[in-house]
Amino acid sequence: MTSTTVSAVMTADPITVPARTPFKDIAQLLTGNGISAVGVVDKAGVLVGVVSEADLLPHLWDDPKPRRRDRRLARKATACTAKDLMTSPVVTIDADDSLASAATKFARTGVRRLFVLRGGKPAGVLSRRDLVRVFTRGDADLEREIRDRVLREQLHLGPDRVRIEVRAGVVTVVGRVERRSDIDPVTRLIRDLSGVVEVRNRLDYVWNDVA
Structure with a gap:
């Protein structure tokens, strides 16, 4: 499948937010658009992180500062903006990379999605389902x-x-x-x-x- 590039099967124009975006706004973007994550960009439009549904769930913990929890997740339990909620660095792939490269990266990292970059800036999102779809x-x-x-x-x-x-x-x-x-x-x-x-x-x- 190497002749087909990531750009041919990705979902273009991903939803991104500034680092100061409030928690509630992110939750509304995820549910309102039926997506599982948004990219976080700096003032220059460069991708610096990603906030997924999993990053929001620690807010539902009974104890916001559990001693036995992972410190990173404990921080997310009290985070109010994208900057503190996001996971960084982001696992990315270039828009011109092959589907074979994408499949290898999925297998190696275990992530559910790859943010696609073109010229260093977000151009799309590639899911594992996008790769499977080529066989249809x-x-x-x-x-x-x-x-x-x-x-x-x-x-x-x-x-x-x-x-x-x-x-x-x-x-x-x-x-x-x-x-x-x-x-x-x-x-x-x-x-x-x-x-x-x-x-x-x-x-x-x-x-x-x-x-």
């Missing part, structure tokens, strides 16, 4: 892109030489190419497409040019 792409649409853009335009391989079949995102490639070294690029370029679950390359070749 229809087989017919995927087959058309492979046939027209990858095989014909990029690799100059017509249906007389290479044929494909797409079922449930699994791409099967059959046929014969001129050289053995022509086989790997077919797999790589198809695998890079959004929505591909697996590539089964069954291509044969005329002559072996691989040492």
